[in-house]
Amino acid sequence: MIDGTSESPKVSVVVPAYNSGPHIEKLVDSLLRQSMPASRFEAVFVDDGSTDGTPARLDALAAAHPHLRVVHIENSGWPSRPRNIGVAHARGEYVMFVDDDDWLGDEALERMYGYGATHGADVVIGRMAGHGGRGVPRELFRRNRADATLANSPLIDSLTCHKMFRRGFLDEHELRFPEGWPRRLEDHRMVVRAYLLSKRTCVLSDYTCYHHNRRDDSGNVTAGRLDPQEYFTALRETLDVVDAHVEPGPLRDRLHRRWLRHQMLDRLRGRRLLEAPAEWAEQVAAQVRDIIRERFAAGVAAGLPPMYRILAHLAERDRLADLRRLAEWERTLRAAARIEGHALAGSTLTLTVAAWLESGDGPVAVGRDGDRDLLVLPVADVPAELRDVTTALGAGRVDVVARHQEGGDEVFLPVTSTVERVVGPDGTAHAVHRGTVTVDYRTVNAGRTAGTWRLKARVTSLARTQDVRLPLLVRCAADGATPRVVDETAFLFRLRQVVRRRVPAGLLVRPSPRGRRG
Structure with missing residues (x-):
């Protein structure tokens, strides 16, 4: 019985929990805010033998909210067994796996279930946002994909289990997380098998469904302790x-x-x-x-x-x-970028960015050998065919990404990218990538634009992708409102002028040129 009806839930959210402490509250709050009615979904928390206040907190939640349930088990030491037990207790048509320190977008369950049910999907993947330095797939979420496969899309970039799976599909193929030894890469072993068996996998990219967090105190196994x-x-x-x-x-x-x-x-x-x-x-x-x-x-x-x-x-x-x-x-490689021009006409933002890859004190250099560009390396005896970057040099690009400062949403802005091969006085060359954006900002993120957006350049050069922050903020007072652009470079320049007028010259300290980056 759920919320007074006998109807089975459409979605079961399965959450393994261990000594979650206050970090679970963002997830709980996001579950209670879901646009999907409480009668249509449930959350099954599986407490993996927690020794802090987590069991009592989960029991209190279950007592207050009938669609939140708790299963207590002895500690297994790894998420696989709690997830499998959660699936065994799930009653939904679809099962969604969520970690206890992550959280969901307010409309995540409704949108993912609706997209999956409409297309008869076995697997549904919602757009992700990373927090605390947590990496998430990017190329996969450039657009919605109603029938994604390992052959026609970068599905292989997304191997964590934080997706929605049709319960019948899991049972038909006995898809569960591996228990026992080895415990590593349990997500990979389950998810890649699911991709290979799925008759239809959908990718929902026009709404941020899953917020993936990296906790400072999470105790993640470091490189030195990984066996x-x-x-x-x-x-x-x-x-x-x-x-x-x-x-x-x-x-x-x-x-x-x-x-x-x-x-x-x-x-x-x-x-x-x-x-x-x-x-x-x-x-x-x-x-x-x-x-x-x-x-x-x-x-x-x-x-x-x-x-x-x-x-x-x-x-x-x-x-x-x-x-x-x-x-x-x-270790010295980094992306560099400069804004060559920007303008805002009404709600239409136009922006031109130049970007390149740097190493040490200058751009990454390539030498010319006949009709080939060869990467210049600090290592000898590397065959020329391995250092050949002729194709990679021309295939590079720059994207412009807007990241919502408050919510963490990331969206690609439409960009036209070109590449210029620049030859230096020593005969070596480097690539400069230019991107031009022209977009009605009211349409960005499907019109959900309220708040502050930081712009960054995503530079793909020599097949390496890195981000670099641009000194522009876009602020929208409300969804779909005419934006306002803040040029931080101009702001800092004006701030320095004010400081110079108000602070005696002898008290000003000039930064060392060695500490500045272009």
């Missing part, structure tokens, strides 16, 4: 899922490439490698080497972007010292 043997055993099992459903060929290579990039090579680059304990890095490098040699076809590494091709080459050949040298260089 390489357990982790890469789980990764091999994930590859087994792919291999069981996808024949050898371009699609399998593309899927394998996802784990090679993000779960393997990203651990051997930049700060992540340099700040890791030496013994741990050696163990990870050995695991990466073995998987490349044993599991991946030649087409996997060959299809990587240039920097990853080089990393894979060094890793496969046990060149850990050279990986460290490359990491030192990569």
